[in-house]
Amino acid sequence: xxxxxxxxxxxxxxxxxxxxxxxxxxxxxxxxxxxxxxxxxxxxxxxxxxxxxxxxxxxxxxxxxxxxxxxxxxxxxxxxxxxxxxxxxxxxxxxxxxxxxxxxxxxxxxxxxxxxxxxxxxxxxxxxxxxxxxxxxxxxxxxxxxxxxxx
Amino acid sequence: xxxxxxxxxxxxxxxxxxxxxxxxxxxxxxxxxxxxxxxxxxxxxxxxxxxxxxxxxxxxxxxxxxxxxxxxxxxxxxxxxxxxxxxxxxxxxxxxxxxxxxxxxxxxxxx
Numbered sequence: 001x002x003x004x005x006x007x008x009x010x011x012x013x014x015x016x017x018x019x020x021x022x023x024x025x026x027x028x029x030x031x032x033x034x035x036x037x038x039x040x041x042x043x044x045x046x047x048x049x050x051x052x053x054x055x056x057x058x059x060x061x062x063x064x065x066x067x068x069x070x071x072x073x074x075x076x077x078x079x080x081x082x083x084x085x086x087x088x089x090x091x092x093x094x095x096x097x098x099x100x101x102x103x104x105x106x107x108x109x110x111x112x113x114x115x116x117x118x119x120x121x122x123x124x125x126x127x128x129x130x131x132x133x134x135x136x137x138x139x140x141x142x143x144x145x146x147x148x149x150x151x
Numbered sequence: 152x153x154x155x156x157x158x159x160x161x162x163x164x165x166x167x168x169x170x171x172x173x174x175x176x177x178x179x180x181x182x183x184x185x186x187x188x189x190x191x192x193x194x195x196x197x198x199x200x201x202x203x204x205x206x207x208x209x210x211x212x213x214x215x216x217x218x219x220x221x222x223x224x225x226x227x228x229x230x231x232x233x234x235x236x237x238x239x240x241x242x243x244x245x246x247x248x249x250x251x252x253x254x255x256x257x258x259x260x261x262x
Contacts, residue, residue: 009240011240011241013241013244013245013248015248015251015252017251017252017255018255018256019255023255024251024255027251027254027255033254036250036254037247037248037250037251037253037254038247038250040250041246041247041250100240102240117248117251119244119248121240121241121244123240125240
């Protein structure tokens with residue numbers, strides 16, 4: 001594993017929620033609410049979740065997957081515009097190896113029936129981020145989520 | 152740990168051109184010689200060869216020459232690498248945003 005590589009990729013996810021932008025934004029600014037959707041349900045053991053919601057503040061999420069991989073996600077807020085935009089930079093490490101460094105942007109757009117939320121990730125993926133262990137962890141996760149949804 | 156055999160930038164660049172997408176679509180139905188590929192495309196043979204070079208460098212297709220005939224076929228690894236990088240990360244955020252939707256529904260009267 002001496003080979004070094006970096007691959008850049010960008011994607012956007014769009015969602016509509018039947019709630020005003022202020023309410024959607026609050027699910028990002030309030031630690032108890034953010035924990036519910038961001039940290040929990042990662043079908044794993046949450047080791048740590050801390051957040052400091054201000055420009056320059058940091059979020060840190062540590063969890064273990066069912067396969068025993070330790071994942072650490074660390075974010076730093078770059079720009080916060082109440083009820084309209086959040087920009088953050090984050091890294092993801094698995095078993096001590098940094099696999100990606102990204103910028104994430106959330107845009108909260110008012111819509112007639114609530115909010116359109118746009119999430120864009122501009123990522124640099126490093127060697128090891130697409131290894132078989134990561135793939136297996138990802139698939140196992142998806143399948144267990146599917147099981148839960150069918151229960 | 153296997154290294155990615157395909158550069159994602161090259162794949163996106165290769166697929167950014169409509170003629171090259173048409174070539175990939177044609178090859179996805181089965182291998183074909185350069186001359187047969189050329190016939191319906193309405194461009195010069197030299198242009199076809201250039202497009203094939205871009206596609207081959209991106210890892211999306213593979214060509215082999217036997218005698219005077221060059222045959223082109225899809226290299227399936229090309230597309231899966233693109234899908235992997237983005238889909239794995241995207242799946243993580245999709246699930247998070249699903250949970251956000253659930254939270255917003257049940258949280259309705261609290262804000």
